[in-house]
Amino acid sequence: MLQLQSWSRFLRVPAPARLLLLSLGFHGILLSLPIPSPEPKLPDPGPETVGVRELPREQPPEQPKVVQPRNTASISSKPQASPPRLLASPPQSVLPIPAPSPQPPTPTVKASPKATISPAPSVTPSPSTSVPVSAFADFPHVSGVQSGCEGLGNCWQAEGMRLTSVSRNLQESLEAQRYEVQLVNDDAGIRVYELSKRGEKRYLSLFSTPERGTLYVLAAQPLTSENLQQAMQAKTKLSTILNDLTSVEQPQVIRENLSRPELFWATNSTQTLNLNPGITGDLLLVSASTPKRLFDETLAPSLQAQGFSVSEIKNYANGPVYEVKQGVFTRYLNLVPTRNGQGTVVVLWSNLPNG
Structure with a gap:
Protein backbone atom coordinates (compact mmCIF):
# COMPACT_ATOMS: atom_id res chain seq x y z
CA MET A 1 0.00 0.00 0.00
CA LEU A 2 2.81 2.31 0.83
CA GLN A 3 4.46 1.69 -2.56
CA LEU A 4 1.26 2.49 -4.38
CA GLN A 5 0.80 5.64 -2.41
CA SER A 6 4.37 6.77 -3.13
CA TRP A 7 3.99 5.95 -6.81
CA SER A 8 0.73 7.92 -6.98
CA ARG A 9 2.42 10.85 -5.38
CA PHE A 10 5.22 10.63 -7.91
CA LEU A 11 2.80 10.64 -10.77
CA ARG A 12 1.21 13.81 -9.45
CA VAL A 13 4.52 15.62 -9.82
CA PRO A 14 4.78 17.62 -13.03
CA ALA A 15 6.50 15.91 -15.97
CA PRO A 16 9.64 18.11 -16.05
CA ALA A 17 10.21 17.57 -12.41
CA ARG A 18 9.85 13.82 -12.83
CA LEU A 19 12.45 13.77 -15.58
CA LEU A 20 14.83 15.73 -13.46
CA LEU A 21 14.38 13.36 -10.56
CA LEU A 22 14.89 10.35 -12.80
CA SER A 23 18.08 11.76 -14.26
CA LEU A 24 19.43 12.56 -10.87
CA GLY A 25 18.68 9.08 -9.76
CA PHE A 26 20.37 7.44 -12.71
CA HIS A 27 23.45 9.63 -12.36
CA GLY A 28 23.67 8.74 -8.72
CA ILE A 29 23.46 5.08 -9.56
CA LEU A 30 26.19 5.40 -12.24
CA LEU A 31 28.49 7.27 -9.94
CA SER A 32 28.03 4.71 -7.23
CA LEU A 33 28.97 1.84 -9.58
CA PRO A 34 32.68 0.74 -9.47
CA ILE A 35 34.54 1.77 -12.69
CA PRO A 36 37.06 -0.93 -13.86
CA SER A 37 40.57 0.52 -14.09
CA PRO A 38 42.56 -0.07 -17.34
CA GLU A 39 45.75 -0.72 -15.33
CA PRO A 40 45.53 -4.54 -15.45
CA LYS A 41 45.92 -4.31 -19.30
CA LEU A 42 49.43 -2.75 -19.01
CA PRO A 43 51.28 -6.06 -18.48
CA ASP A 44 50.18 -7.06 -22.03
CA PRO A 45 53.19 -5.44 -23.77
CA GLY A 46 55.34 -7.96 -21.96
CA PRO A 47 54.63 -10.84 -24.39
CA GLU A 48 54.90 -8.44 -27.39
CA THR A 49 58.73 -8.37 -27.24
CA VAL A 50 59.60 -9.10 -30.83
CA GLY A 51 63.30 -9.45 -30.08
CA VAL A 52 62.73 -12.91 -28.56
CA ARG A 53 61.23 -14.25 -31.81
CA GLU A 54 63.87 -12.72 -34.12
CA LEU A 55 66.82 -14.21 -32.29
CA PRO A 56 66.45 -17.73 -33.74
CA ARG A 57 66.10 -16.26 -37.28
CA GLU A 58 69.35 -14.30 -37.03
CA GLN A 59 71.41 -17.06 -35.47
CA PRO A 60 71.45 -19.52 -38.44
CA PRO A 61 73.20 -17.19 -40.98
CA GLU A 62 75.67 -16.10 -38.32
CA GLN A 63 76.54 -19.67 -37.24
CA PRO A 64 79.25 -20.23 -39.93
CA LYS A 65 80.97 -16.98 -38.92
CA VAL A 66 80.93 -17.95 -35.22
CA VAL A 67 84.19 -19.88 -34.93
CA GLN A 68 85.25 -18.68 -31.51
CA PRO A 69 83.03 -18.76 -28.40
CA ARG A 70 83.62 -15.04 -27.83
CA ASN A 71 81.46 -14.07 -30.83
CA THR A 72 78.36 -15.92 -29.49
CA ALA A 73 78.40 -13.94 -26.28
CA SER A 74 78.67 -10.63 -28.05
CA ILE A 75 75.67 -11.41 -30.30
CA SER A 76 73.40 -12.42 -27.41
CA SER A 77 74.18 -9.30 -25.41
CA LYS A 78 73.00 -6.96 -28.22
CA PRO A 79 70.02 -8.64 -29.91
CA GLN A 80 67.97 -5.54 -30.82
CA ALA A 81 70.69 -3.34 -32.42
CA SER A 82 72.14 -5.97 -34.78
CA PRO A 83 69.00 -7.23 -36.65
CA PRO A 84 67.93 -3.97 -38.35
CA ARG A 85 71.50 -3.31 -39.61
CA LEU A 86 71.86 -6.80 -41.04
CA LEU A 87 68.53 -6.61 -42.85
CA ALA A 88 69.21 -3.18 -44.42
CA SER A 89 72.81 -3.84 -45.61
CA PRO A 90 72.31 -6.73 -48.08
CA PRO A 91 69.84 -4.98 -50.41
CA GLN A 92 72.03 -1.84 -50.59
CA SER A 93 75.22 -3.78 -51.42
CA VAL A 94 73.57 -5.76 -54.19
CA LEU A 95 72.23 -2.74 -56.11
CA PRO A 96 75.57 -0.92 -56.89
CA ILE A 97 77.39 -4.10 -57.99
CA PRO A 98 75.57 -4.81 -61.29
CA ALA A 99 75.50 -1.12 -62.36
CA PRO A 100 79.31 -0.45 -62.62
CA SER A 101 80.26 -3.93 -63.85
CA PRO A 102 79.04 -3.62 -67.47
CA GLN A 103 80.42 -0.05 -67.96
CA PRO A 104 84.23 -0.51 -67.41
CA PRO A 105 84.76 -3.25 -70.04
CA THR A 106 83.46 -1.06 -72.89
CA PRO A 107 86.14 1.71 -72.70
CA THR A 108 88.98 -0.82 -72.24
CA VAL A 109 88.11 -2.55 -75.49
CA LYS A 110 88.25 0.74 -77.42
CA ALA A 111 91.64 1.70 -75.97
CA SER A 112 93.36 -1.60 -76.84
CA PRO A 113 93.31 -1.28 -80.65
CA LYS A 114 94.83 2.23 -80.46
CA ALA A 115 97.93 0.81 -78.78
CA THR A 116 98.38 -1.87 -81.46
CA ILE A 117 98.65 0.76 -84.22
CA SER A 118 101.81 2.38 -82.78
CA PRO A 119 104.31 -0.50 -83.33
CA ALA A 120 103.40 -0.74 -87.02
CA PRO A 121 105.56 2.17 -88.27
CA SER A 122 108.54 1.07 -86.17
CA VAL A 123 108.71 -2.25 -88.01
CA THR A 124 108.83 -0.77 -91.50
CA PRO A 125 112.30 0.87 -91.42
CA SER A 126 114.07 -2.26 -90.19
CA PRO A 127 113.96 -4.31 -93.41
CA SER A 128 115.08 -1.36 -95.54
CA THR A 129 118.26 -0.86 -93.51
CA SER A 130 119.06 -4.56 -93.10
CA VAL A 131 118.99 -5.49 -96.80
CA PRO A 132 122.10 -3.57 -97.97
CA VAL A 133 124.04 -4.58 -94.88
CA SER A 134 123.29 -8.30 -95.15
CA ALA A 135 123.94 -8.50 -98.90
CA PHE A 136 127.72 -8.02 -98.60
CA ALA A 137 128.15 -8.72 -94.89
CA ASP A 138 129.81 -12.07 -95.64
CA PHE A 139 132.25 -10.69 -98.22
CA PRO A 140 135.29 -13.03 -98.14
CA HIS A 141 138.89 -11.91 -97.79
CA VAL A 142 142.27 -13.35 -98.55
CA SER A 143 144.05 -14.56 -95.44
CA GLY A 144 146.73 -12.22 -94.12
CA VAL A 145 145.42 -9.01 -95.71
CA GLN A 146 145.46 -5.63 -93.95
CA SER A 147 142.61 -3.15 -94.15
CA GLY A 148 143.17 0.43 -95.21
CA CYS A 149 145.40 1.34 -98.14
CA GLU A 150 146.19 4.51 -100.09
CA GLY A 151 143.36 6.39 -98.41
CA LEU A 152 140.66 4.36 -100.15
CA GLY A 153 137.55 3.24 -98.33
CA ASN A 154 136.92 -0.53 -98.11
CA CYS A 155 140.46 -1.19 -99.28
CA TRP A 156 142.60 -4.21 -98.34
CA GLN A 157 146.26 -4.89 -99.07
CA ALA A 158 147.84 -8.33 -99.60
CA GLU A 159 151.56 -7.79 -99.27
CA GLY A 160 153.83 -10.08 -101.29
CA MET A 161 150.95 -11.71 -103.24
CA ARG A 162 150.55 -11.63 -107.01
CA LEU A 163 147.47 -10.15 -108.68
CA THR A 164 146.52 -13.43 -110.40
CA SER A 165 146.70 -15.38 -107.16
CA VAL A 166 144.59 -12.88 -105.20
CA SER A 167 141.94 -12.54 -107.93
CA ARG A 168 141.59 -16.32 -108.31
CA ASN A 169 141.28 -16.79 -104.55
CA LEU A 170 138.60 -14.10 -104.25
CA GLN A 171 136.61 -15.32 -107.26
CA GLU A 172 136.41 -18.89 -105.92
CA SER A 173 135.36 -17.70 -102.46
CA LEU A 174 132.71 -15.33 -103.86
CA GLU A 175 131.14 -17.97 -106.09
CA ALA A 176 131.09 -20.43 -103.18
CA GLN A 177 129.03 -17.91 -101.21
CA ARG A 178 126.57 -17.47 -104.11
CA TYR A 179 127.80 -14.13 -105.38
CA GLU A 180 127.36 -13.45 -109.07
CA VAL A 181 130.85 -12.61 -110.37
CA GLN A 182 131.53 -11.09 -113.80
CA LEU A 183 134.90 -9.83 -115.08
CA VAL A 184 134.49 -6.38 -116.66
CA ASN A 185 138.13 -5.19 -116.95
CA ASP A 186 141.36 -7.17 -117.36
CA ASP A 187 144.06 -4.65 -118.21
CA ALA A 188 147.71 -4.83 -117.31
CA GLY A 189 148.09 -4.62 -113.55
CA ILE A 190 144.34 -4.20 -112.90
CA ARG A 191 141.24 -6.39 -112.78
CA VAL A 192 137.66 -5.28 -112.10
CA TYR A 193 134.78 -7.62 -111.23
CA GLU A 194 131.08 -6.78 -111.07
CA LEU A 195 129.51 -8.43 -108.02
CA SER A 196 125.80 -8.79 -107.33
CA LYS A 197 123.80 -10.48 -104.59
CA ARG A 198 120.18 -10.07 -103.54
CA GLY A 199 119.71 -7.17 -105.92
CA GLU A 200 122.74 -5.26 -104.60
CA LYS A 201 125.68 -4.47 -106.88
CA ARG A 202 129.31 -3.64 -106.07
CA TYR A 203 132.58 -3.46 -108.00
CA LEU A 204 135.75 -5.23 -106.89
CA SER A 205 138.86 -3.52 -108.27
CA LEU A 206 142.27 -5.21 -107.90
CA PHE A 207 145.59 -3.43 -108.50
CA SER A 208 149.12 -4.77 -108.71
CA THR A 209 151.67 -2.65 -106.82
CA PRO A 210 155.27 -3.83 -107.28
CA GLU A 211 156.41 -2.52 -103.88
CA ARG A 212 153.45 -3.87 -101.85
CA GLY A 213 151.93 -6.77 -103.74
CA THR A 214 148.19 -6.51 -104.49
CA LEU A 215 145.45 -4.31 -103.13
CA TYR A 216 141.69 -4.58 -103.80
CA VAL A 217 138.85 -2.14 -103.26
CA LEU A 218 135.10 -2.82 -102.90
CA ALA A 219 133.11 0.24 -104.03
CA ALA A 220 129.89 1.32 -105.71
CA GLN A 221 131.83 2.32 -108.86
CA PRO A 222 134.77 0.62 -110.60
CA LEU A 223 138.17 2.19 -110.02
CA THR A 224 140.86 2.78 -112.59
CA SER A 225 144.63 3.04 -112.40
CA GLU A 226 144.24 6.83 -112.65
CA ASN A 227 142.07 6.76 -109.51
CA LEU A 228 144.78 4.83 -107.73
CA GLN A 229 147.43 7.34 -108.84
CA GLN A 230 145.30 10.24 -107.60
Whole structure:
Protein backbone atom coordinates (compact mmCIF):
# COMPACT_ATOMS: atom_id res chain seq x y z
CA MET A 1 0.00 0.00 0.00
CA LEU A 2 2.81 2.31 0.83
CA GLN A 3 4.46 1.69 -2.56
CA LEU A 4 1.26 2.49 -4.38
CA GLN A 5 0.80 5.64 -2.41
CA SER A 6 4.37 6.77 -3.13
CA TRP A 7 3.99 5.95 -6.81
CA SER A 8 0.73 7.92 -6.98
CA ARG A 9 2.42 10.85 -5.38
CA PHE A 10 5.22 10.63 -7.91
CA LEU A 11 2.80 10.64 -10.77
CA ARG A 12 1.21 13.81 -9.45
CA VAL A 13 4.52 15.62 -9.82
CA PRO A 14 4.78 17.62 -13.03
CA ALA A 15 6.50 15.91 -15.97
CA PRO A 16 9.64 18.11 -16.05
CA ALA A 17 10.21 17.57 -12.41
CA ARG A 18 9.85 13.82 -12.83
CA LEU A 19 12.45 13.77 -15.58
CA LEU A 20 14.83 15.73 -13.46
CA LEU A 21 14.38 13.36 -10.56
CA LEU A 22 14.89 10.35 -12.80
CA SER A 23 18.08 11.76 -14.26
CA LEU A 24 19.43 12.56 -10.87
CA GLY A 25 18.68 9.08 -9.76
CA PHE A 26 20.37 7.44 -12.71
CA HIS A 27 23.45 9.63 -12.36
CA GLY A 28 23.67 8.74 -8.72
CA ILE A 29 23.46 5.08 -9.56
CA LEU A 30 26.19 5.40 -12.24
CA LEU A 31 28.49 7.27 -9.94
CA SER A 32 28.03 4.71 -7.23
CA LEU A 33 28.97 1.84 -9.58
CA PRO A 34 32.68 0.74 -9.47
CA ILE A 35 34.54 1.77 -12.69
CA PRO A 36 37.06 -0.93 -13.86
CA SER A 37 40.57 0.52 -14.09
CA PRO A 38 42.56 -0.07 -17.34
CA GLU A 39 45.75 -0.72 -15.33
CA PRO A 40 45.53 -4.54 -15.45
CA LYS A 41 45.92 -4.31 -19.30
CA LEU A 42 49.43 -2.75 -19.01
CA PRO A 43 51.28 -6.06 -18.48
CA ASP A 44 50.18 -7.06 -22.03
CA PRO A 45 53.19 -5.44 -23.77
CA GLY A 46 55.34 -7.96 -21.96
CA PRO A 47 54.63 -10.84 -24.39
CA GLU A 48 54.90 -8.44 -27.39
CA THR A 49 58.73 -8.37 -27.24
CA VAL A 50 59.60 -9.10 -30.83
CA GLY A 51 63.30 -9.45 -30.08
CA VAL A 52 62.73 -12.91 -28.56
CA ARG A 53 61.23 -14.25 -31.81
CA GLU A 54 63.87 -12.72 -34.12
CA LEU A 55 66.82 -14.21 -32.29
CA PRO A 56 66.45 -17.73 -33.74
CA ARG A 57 66.10 -16.26 -37.28
CA GLU A 58 69.35 -14.30 -37.03
CA GLN A 59 71.41 -17.06 -35.47
CA PRO A 60 71.45 -19.52 -38.44
CA PRO A 61 73.20 -17.19 -40.98
CA GLU A 62 75.67 -16.10 -38.32
CA GLN A 63 76.54 -19.67 -37.24
CA PRO A 64 79.25 -20.23 -39.93
CA LYS A 65 80.97 -16.98 -38.92
CA VAL A 66 80.93 -17.95 -35.22
CA VAL A 67 84.19 -19.88 -34.93
CA GLN A 68 85.25 -18.68 -31.51
CA PRO A 69 83.03 -18.76 -28.40
CA ARG A 70 83.62 -15.04 -27.83
CA ASN A 71 81.46 -14.07 -30.83
CA THR A 72 78.36 -15.92 -29.49
CA ALA A 73 78.40 -13.94 -26.28
CA SER A 74 78.67 -10.63 -28.05
CA ILE A 75 75.67 -11.41 -30.30
CA SER A 76 73.40 -12.42 -27.41
CA SER A 77 74.18 -9.30 -25.41
CA LYS A 78 73.00 -6.96 -28.22
CA PRO A 79 70.02 -8.64 -29.91
CA GLN A 80 67.97 -5.54 -30.82
CA ALA A 81 70.69 -3.34 -32.42
CA SER A 82 72.14 -5.97 -34.78
CA PRO A 83 69.00 -7.23 -36.65
CA PRO A 84 67.93 -3.97 -38.35
CA ARG A 85 71.50 -3.31 -39.61
CA LEU A 86 71.86 -6.80 -41.04
CA LEU A 87 68.53 -6.61 -42.85
CA ALA A 88 69.21 -3.18 -44.42
CA SER A 89 72.81 -3.84 -45.61
CA PRO A 90 72.31 -6.73 -48.08
CA PRO A 91 69.84 -4.98 -50.41
CA GLN A 92 72.03 -1.84 -50.59
CA SER A 93 75.22 -3.78 -51.42
CA VAL A 94 73.57 -5.76 -54.19
CA LEU A 95 72.23 -2.74 -56.11
CA PRO A 96 75.57 -0.92 -56.89
CA ILE A 97 77.39 -4.10 -57.99
CA PRO A 98 75.57 -4.81 -61.29
CA ALA A 99 75.50 -1.12 -62.36
CA PRO A 100 79.31 -0.45 -62.62
CA SER A 101 80.26 -3.93 -63.85
CA PRO A 102 79.04 -3.62 -67.47
CA GLN A 103 80.42 -0.05 -67.96
CA PRO A 104 84.23 -0.51 -67.41
CA PRO A 105 84.76 -3.25 -70.04
CA THR A 106 83.46 -1.06 -72.89
CA PRO A 107 86.14 1.71 -72.70
CA THR A 108 88.98 -0.82 -72.24
CA VAL A 109 88.11 -2.55 -75.49
CA LYS A 110 88.25 0.74 -77.42
CA ALA A 111 91.64 1.70 -75.97
CA SER A 112 93.36 -1.60 -76.84
CA PRO A 113 93.31 -1.28 -80.65
CA LYS A 114 94.83 2.23 -80.46
CA ALA A 115 97.93 0.81 -78.78
CA THR A 116 98.38 -1.87 -81.46
CA ILE A 117 98.65 0.76 -84.22
CA SER A 118 101.81 2.38 -82.78
CA PRO A 119 104.31 -0.50 -83.33
CA ALA A 120 103.40 -0.74 -87.02
CA PRO A 121 105.56 2.17 -88.27
CA SER A 122 108.54 1.07 -86.17
CA VAL A 123 108.71 -2.25 -88.01
CA THR A 124 108.83 -0.77 -91.50
CA PRO A 125 112.30 0.87 -91.42
CA SER A 126 114.07 -2.26 -90.19
CA PRO A 127 113.96 -4.31 -93.41
CA SER A 128 115.08 -1.36 -95.54
CA THR A 129 118.26 -0.86 -93.51
CA SER A 130 119.06 -4.56 -93.10
CA VAL A 131 118.99 -5.49 -96.80
CA PRO A 132 122.10 -3.57 -97.97
CA VAL A 133 124.04 -4.58 -94.88
CA SER A 134 123.29 -8.30 -95.15
CA ALA A 135 123.94 -8.50 -98.90
CA PHE A 136 127.72 -8.02 -98.60
CA ALA A 137 128.15 -8.72 -94.89
CA ASP A 138 129.81 -12.07 -95.64
CA PHE A 139 132.25 -10.69 -98.22
CA PRO A 140 135.29 -13.03 -98.14
CA HIS A 141 138.89 -11.91 -97.79
CA VAL A 142 142.27 -13.35 -98.55
CA SER A 143 144.05 -14.56 -95.44
CA GLY A 144 146.73 -12.22 -94.12
CA VAL A 145 145.42 -9.01 -95.71
CA GLN A 146 145.46 -5.63 -93.95
CA SER A 147 142.61 -3.15 -94.15
CA GLY A 148 143.17 0.43 -95.21
CA CYS A 149 145.40 1.34 -98.14
CA GLU A 150 146.19 4.51 -100.09
CA GLY A 151 143.36 6.39 -98.41
CA LEU A 152 140.66 4.36 -100.15
CA GLY A 153 137.55 3.24 -98.33
CA ASN A 154 136.92 -0.53 -98.11
CA CYS A 155 140.46 -1.19 -99.28
CA TRP A 156 142.60 -4.21 -98.34
CA GLN A 157 146.26 -4.89 -99.07
CA ALA A 158 147.84 -8.33 -99.60
CA GLU A 159 151.56 -7.79 -99.27
CA GLY A 160 153.83 -10.08 -101.29
CA MET A 161 150.95 -11.71 -103.24
CA ARG A 162 150.55 -11.63 -107.01
CA LEU A 163 147.47 -10.15 -108.68
CA THR A 164 146.52 -13.43 -110.40
CA SER A 165 146.70 -15.38 -107.16
CA VAL A 166 144.59 -12.88 -105.20
CA SER A 167 141.94 -12.54 -107.93
CA ARG A 168 141.59 -16.32 -108.31
CA ASN A 169 141.28 -16.79 -104.55
CA LEU A 170 138.60 -14.10 -104.25
CA GLN A 171 136.61 -15.32 -107.26
CA GLU A 172 136.41 -18.89 -105.92
CA SER A 173 135.36 -17.70 -102.46
CA LEU A 174 132.71 -15.33 -103.86
CA GLU A 175 131.14 -17.97 -106.09
CA ALA A 176 131.09 -20.43 -103.18
CA GLN A 177 129.03 -17.91 -101.21
CA ARG A 178 126.57 -17.47 -104.11
CA TYR A 179 127.80 -14.13 -105.38
CA GLU A 180 127.36 -13.45 -109.07
CA VAL A 181 130.85 -12.61 -110.37
CA GLN A 182 131.53 -11.09 -113.80
CA LEU A 183 134.90 -9.83 -115.08
CA VAL A 184 134.49 -6.38 -116.66
CA ASN A 185 138.13 -5.19 -116.95
CA ASP A 186 141.36 -7.17 -117.36
CA ASP A 187 144.06 -4.65 -118.21
CA ALA A 188 147.71 -4.83 -117.31
CA GLY A 189 148.09 -4.62 -113.55
CA ILE A 190 144.34 -4.20 -112.90
CA ARG A 191 141.24 -6.39 -112.78
CA VAL A 192 137.66 -5.28 -112.10
CA TYR A 193 134.78 -7.62 -111.23
CA GLU A 194 131.08 -6.78 -111.07
CA LEU A 195 129.51 -8.43 -108.02
CA SER A 196 125.80 -8.79 -107.33
CA LYS A 197 123.80 -10.48 -104.59
CA ARG A 198 120.18 -10.07 -103.54
CA GLY A 199 119.71 -7.17 -105.92
CA GLU A 200 122.74 -5.26 -104.60
CA LYS A 201 125.68 -4.47 -106.88
CA ARG A 202 129.31 -3.64 -106.07
CA TYR A 203 132.58 -3.46 -108.00
CA LEU A 204 135.75 -5.23 -106.89
CA SER A 205 138.86 -3.52 -108.27
CA LEU A 206 142.27 -5.21 -107.90
CA PHE A 207 145.59 -3.43 -108.50
CA SER A 208 149.12 -4.77 -108.71
CA THR A 209 151.67 -2.65 -106.82
CA PRO A 210 155.27 -3.83 -107.28
CA GLU A 211 156.41 -2.52 -103.88
CA ARG A 212 153.45 -3.87 -101.85
CA GLY A 213 151.93 -6.77 -103.74
CA THR A 214 148.19 -6.51 -104.49
CA LEU A 215 145.45 -4.31 -103.13
CA TYR A 216 141.69 -4.58 -103.80
CA VAL A 217 138.85 -2.14 -103.26
CA LEU A 218 135.10 -2.82 -102.90
CA ALA A 219 133.11 0.24 -104.03
CA ALA A 220 129.89 1.32 -105.71
CA GLN A 221 131.83 2.32 -108.86
CA PRO A 222 134.77 0.62 -110.60
CA LEU A 223 138.17 2.19 -110.02
CA THR A 224 140.86 2.78 -112.59
CA SER A 225 144.63 3.04 -112.40
CA GLU A 226 144.24 6.83 -112.65
CA ASN A 227 142.07 6.76 -109.51
CA LEU A 228 144.78 4.83 -107.73
CA GLN A 229 147.43 7.34 -108.84
CA GLN A 230 145.30 10.24 -107.60
CA ALA A 231 144.82 8.52 -104.25
CA MET A 232 148.57 8.00 -103.87
CA GLN A 233 149.27 11.66 -104.67
CA ALA A 234 146.63 12.86 -102.20
CA LYS A 235 148.13 10.64 -99.52
CA THR A 236 151.54 12.24 -100.07
CA LYS A 237 150.08 15.77 -99.85
CA LEU A 238 148.32 15.06 -96.56
CA SER A 239 151.43 13.49 -95.04
CA THR A 240 153.44 16.58 -95.93
CA ILE A 241 150.91 18.90 -94.22
CA LEU A 242 150.99 16.88 -91.00
CA ASN A 243 154.77 16.53 -90.97
CA ASP A 244 155.13 20.32 -91.11
CA LEU A 245 153.47 20.62 -87.69
CA THR A 246 155.75 21.31 -84.73
CA SER A 247 154.93 18.22 -82.77
CA VAL A 248 156.12 15.41 -80.51
CA GLU A 249 155.84 11.79 -81.64
CA GLN A 250 156.94 9.82 -78.54
CA PRO A 251 154.08 7.41 -77.71
CA GLN A 252 154.72 7.52 -73.95
CA VAL A 253 154.54 11.31 -73.85
CA ILE A 254 151.37 11.32 -75.93
CA ARG A 255 149.69 8.70 -73.70
CA GLU A 256 150.39 10.80 -70.62
CA ASN A 257 148.68 13.79 -72.22
CA LEU A 258 145.48 11.93 -73.21
CA SER A 259 142.49 11.56 -70.91
CA ARG A 260 141.52 8.22 -72.49
CA PRO A 261 144.56 6.60 -74.14
CA GLU A 262 142.76 3.24 -74.37
CA LEU A 263 140.77 4.64 -77.30
CA PHE A 264 143.94 4.66 -79.40
CA TRP A 265 146.14 1.84 -78.05
CA ALA A 266 145.38 -1.79 -77.39
CA THR A 267 147.33 -4.13 -75.12
CA ASN A 268 148.01 -7.67 -76.39
CA SER A 269 148.83 -10.82 -74.42
CA THR A 270 152.50 -9.78 -74.09
CA GLN A 271 151.50 -6.39 -72.61
CA THR A 272 152.79 -4.65 -75.74
CA LEU A 273 151.04 -1.44 -76.77
CA ASN A 274 149.79 -1.41 -80.35
CA LEU A 275 147.81 1.27 -82.13
CA ASN A 276 144.19 0.38 -82.71
CA PRO A 277 143.25 -0.82 -86.22
CA GLY A 278 142.34 2.02 -88.54
CA ILE A 279 144.99 4.48 -87.30
CA THR A 280 147.51 5.34 -90.02
CA GLY A 281 150.93 6.67 -89.13
CA ASP A 282 151.97 7.98 -85.74
CA LEU A 283 150.06 10.20 -83.34
CA LEU A 284 151.31 13.78 -83.15
CA LEU A 285 151.27 16.03 -80.08
CA VAL A 286 150.97 19.78 -80.66
CA SER A 287 151.31 21.21 -77.16
CA ALA A 288 150.93 24.92 -77.91
CA SER A 289 147.55 24.95 -79.68
CA THR A 290 144.01 23.84 -78.92
CA PRO A 291 142.06 21.74 -81.47
CA LYS A 292 139.99 24.70 -82.68
CA ARG A 293 142.96 27.03 -83.00
CA LEU A 294 145.09 24.39 -84.74
CA PHE A 295 142.39 23.67 -87.29
CA ASP A 296 141.35 27.27 -87.97
CA GLU A 297 144.83 28.77 -88.20
CA THR A 298 146.96 25.94 -89.64
CA LEU A 299 145.24 22.80 -90.91
CA ALA A 300 142.19 24.27 -92.68
CA PRO A 301 144.16 26.78 -94.81
CA SER A 302 146.80 24.16 -95.75
CA LEU A 303 144.25 21.49 -96.71
CA GLN A 304 142.19 23.88 -98.82
CA ALA A 305 145.32 25.11 -100.59
CA GLN A 306 146.14 21.52 -101.64
CA GLY A 307 142.65 20.92 -103.05
CA PHE A 308 141.16 18.89 -100.18
CA SER A 309 137.52 19.19 -99.14
CA VAL A 310 137.12 19.17 -95.36
CA SER A 311 133.92 18.70 -93.32
CA GLU A 312 133.33 18.00 -89.63
CA ILE A 313 131.19 14.87 -89.25
CA LYS A 314 131.33 13.69 -85.60
CA ASN A 315 133.11 13.84 -82.24
CA TYR A 316 135.47 11.19 -80.88
CA ALA A 317 137.46 11.21 -77.62
CA ASN A 318 136.15 14.73 -76.88
CA GLY A 319 137.63 16.01 -80.12
CA PRO A 320 136.19 16.78 -83.58
CA VAL A 321 136.59 14.37 -86.51
CA TYR A 322 137.00 15.91 -89.99
CA GLU A 323 136.55 14.06 -93.26
CA VAL A 324 139.46 14.97 -95.58
CA LYS A 325 138.59 14.04 -99.16
CA GLN A 326 140.13 14.46 -102.63
CA GLY A 327 138.73 12.37 -105.48
CA VAL A 328 138.55 8.73 -104.33
CA PHE A 329 141.00 9.44 -101.48
CA THR A 330 139.45 9.75 -98.02
CA ARG A 331 140.98 10.13 -94.57
CA TYR A 332 139.54 11.10 -91.15
CA LEU A 333 141.42 13.69 -89.09
CA ASN A 334 140.78 13.51 -85.34
CA LEU A 335 141.93 16.45 -83.18
CA VAL A 336 141.88 15.36 -79.52
CA PRO A 337 142.39 17.89 -76.68
CA THR A 338 145.13 17.11 -74.18
CA ARG A 339 144.51 16.46 -70.53
CA ASN A 340 145.27 20.06 -69.53
CA GLY A 341 143.14 21.46 -72.39
CA GLN A 342 145.99 23.53 -73.86
CA GLY A 343 147.32 21.17 -76.55
CA THR A 344 146.12 18.83 -79.32
CA VAL A 345 146.84 15.22 -80.27
CA VAL A 346 146.48 14.68 -84.04
CA VAL A 347 145.20 11.23 -85.06
CA LEU A 348 144.72 10.15 -88.69
CA TRP A 349 142.20 7.35 -89.35
CA SER A 350 141.69 5.34 -92.52
CA ASN A 351 138.18 4.41 -91.38
CA LEU A 352 135.68 6.45 -89.39
CA PRO A 353 136.27 5.67 -85.68
CA ASN A 354 133.36 4.13 -83.83
CA GLY A 355 132.17 5.62 -80.58
